[in-house]
Amino acid sequence: MSGARHTESSIPLRRNRDYNLWWSGAAVSQTGSFIMTVAVPMLILTNNGSASQAGLVAGASTIAKFAASFPAGALADRYSRRHLLLLSSLMQLAAVASVLTATAFHTTHLLHLTAAALVEGAGYALHTATELPLLRRIVPAPQRRTALGREQGRKAAAQLAGPPLGGVLFSWRPWAPFLATALCFLGVTTAALAIRTPLGPADQPRQKPPPHLPMGLVDGWCYVRRSAFMRYMVLWFALVNGAFAGLSFLLVVLCHDRGASPSAVGAAQAIGSTGAVLGALASTSLTAHLHQHRLRKLASGMLVFGSVAMTVPTLPAQLTxxxxxxxLFLTPAVNVSFMNHMVQTVPEALTGRVSMTMMTAARSLNWLFVMAAGALADWWGPSVPLLALSGLFLLLACADLIRREPYGGPGR
Incomplete structure (x- = not known):
């Protein structure tokens, strides 16, 4: 058995068939999700110019991701992850196909867009719940830090490619980005069908019956609650990800208010995403040399600087x-460091629930930040909510400076 594990670990990731299938399918699917981050707000802003309505629809998506995270984690630990991947991609495909149809026939309504955002967000949460358990199955332990770094790189690359593609397609035809997104969501469906490795847990015989679903929902939170480090990270991720949701939304509103075209708005998001791509490429090296506490302090400082710089009124879309x-630059390294800590310490039977407990926390305030950012931008302009987010990042930076963690401790 040890010899088999050694042979498996010696195979580089680039030759790991199932990992490459999963990585490619997820990359295409995430590109579709990022196309939507430009296409939906631009559709609403073009129709009636309301940042509040655009924020409402974006907020609906984040509410669905938040509300579905806990049950999605329990499902990923109890039912076939292959089937859950298929279900999640079909939910997302159905939602975007309905928006495609409505846009093509000029029958879009706010209620319909909100409902589609709820369904797509729930599908996204279900897809996310399977990611960490799936990675444990298809990647040997010695290669997981590298694989986690590549996961961040994949997301950053999708974030780099999706927004400008969405902007260009929307400039050509308003329905075109939704057609492209529908095709992208087929990527995970194809990957889920083609992966040969048993993804569990239903693929493996159980030695004891699984807990009832309500009990399973609590187990992940109980595990997190027992660790002071995990409790702190729950709060940190909730505030940082909520602020990031508002920051990403305000980038679109800010560029639109400054007269940028849809393609220029997409280009601005792509330029910004380059920071995340570079950070993802550097994440393996950064996490190998810096403790997570130091990474968080550095990341908090860059968050303050970047968000303040966005408020400069004369800044063109590209420099914004x-x-x-x-x-964005250091956030992939912070994510890799923390996920590596979870993979090393959390039992596999709890991986889905613990990871989605953290994901639920990370998404818990996104809807509030996006909706508040849209309302404040309508009342006082986008610079006011941007400055408020900068103040929050500054408070988090101060908290990280005050907090002490042993440098041999969690997140190394």
Whole structure:
């Protein structure tokens, strides 16, 4: 058995068939999700110019991701992850196909867009719940830090490609980005069908019956509650991800208010995403040399600098994207460091629930930040909510400076 594990670990990731299938399918699917981050707000802003309505629809998506995270984690630990992947991609495909049809026939309504955002967000949460358990199955332990770094790189690359593609397609035809997104969501469906490795848990015989679903929902939170480090990270991720949701939304509103075209808005997001791509490429090296506490302190400082720079009124769309990219740069390394800690310490039977407990926390305030950012932008302009987010990042930076963690401790 040890010899088999040694042979498996010696195979590089680039030759791991199932990992490459999963990585490719997820990359295409995430590109579709990022196309939507430009296409939906631009559709609403073009129709009636309301940042509040655009924020409402974006907020609905984040509410669905938040509300579905806990049950999705329990499902991923109890039912076939292959089937859950198929279900999640079909939910997302159905939602975007309905928006495609409505846009093509000029029958879009706010209620329909909100409902589609709820369904797509729930599908996204279900897809996310399977990611960490799936990675444990298809990647040997010695390669997981590298694989986690590549996961961040995949997301950053999708974030780099999706928004400008969405902007260009929307400039050509308003329905075109939704057609492209529908095709992208087929990527995970194809990957889920083609992966040969048993993804569990239903693929393996159980030695004891699983807990009832309500009990399973609590187990992940109980595990997190027992660790002071995990409790702190729950709060940190909730505030940072909520602020990031508002920051990403305000980038679109800010560029639109400054007269940028849809393609220029997409280009600004792509330029900003370059910061995340570069950060993802550097994440393996950064996490190998820096403790997570130091990474968080550095990341908090860059968040403050980047968000303040975005408020400069004379900044063109491209340079606004550069400021956004500065804010993003170190966040992939922080994510890799924390996920590696979870993979090393959390039992496999709890991986889905614990990871989605953290994901639920990370998404818990996104809807509030996006909706508040849209309302404040309508009342006082996008610079006011941007400055408020900068103040929050500054408070988090101060908290990280005050907090002490042993440098041999969690997140190494």
């Amino acid at each position: 994207g550069v400021a956004y990219g500065v804010a």
